Structure formats: C-alpha cells, structure tokens
Amino acid sequence: MRSTIQVQDFAQGFGTLPSGQALARKYSELAVGGPGSLSTLLQAHIAIASSLADTFTEMGRNYESTESEAAQRITPK
Numbered sequence: 237m238r239s240t241i242q243v244q245d246f247a248q249g250f251g252t253l254p255s256g257q258a259l260a261r262k263y264s265e266l267a268v269g270g271p272g273s274l275s276t277l278l279q280a281h282i283a284i285a286s287s288l289a290d291t292f293t294e295m296g297r298n299y300e301s302t303e304s305e306a307a308q309r310i311t312p313k
Contacts, residue, residue, distance in 0.1 A: 250256035268275045 250260040266273060270276070
C-alpha cells in the first residue's frame with residue numbers, strides 16, 4: 237500500500253538555472269526530507285490510523301465477549 241517517494245520525483249521541471257535547481261532541492265526536502273517533511277507526516281498519520289483500527293477491532297471483540305458473559309449471567313436457569 238505504501239510506496240517509497242524518491243527525491244528525483246520532485247526535483248524535475250525547474251529548469252537549468254541555479255535558482256530553479258535550488259528551488260527543486262528545497263521542494264524535494266519538504267516532500268521527503270527530515271522530521272517535518274510530507275512523507276514523514278504521512279507515515280505518522282498512517283501509523284495512527286492503523287493503531288486506531290486495531291483498537292476498535294479489539295474493542296469490538298471485548299464487547300462481544302462481555303455481552304455474552306452478561307447474557308449468560310442474567311438468563312434464567
């Protein structure tokens with residue numbers, strides 16, 4: 237599902253002037269650079285969403301188990 241973003245994907249189309257190359261480099265760093273880059277933030281969001289999905293799945297299992305136990309306790313014998 238996830239794919240690796242390559243710097244060269246963003247470093248094109250700014251021409252051959254040094255200012256264009258510097259701009260391409262800056263945009264590439266914002267896309268796939270350090271801790272504040274888009275790729276880092278997206279990976280963090282994916283991890284959080286996956287954790288939430290796991291939590292809700294486990295909550296559903298626990299609810300079903302608790303519901304079954306409670307139903308057995310209150311059912312007349």
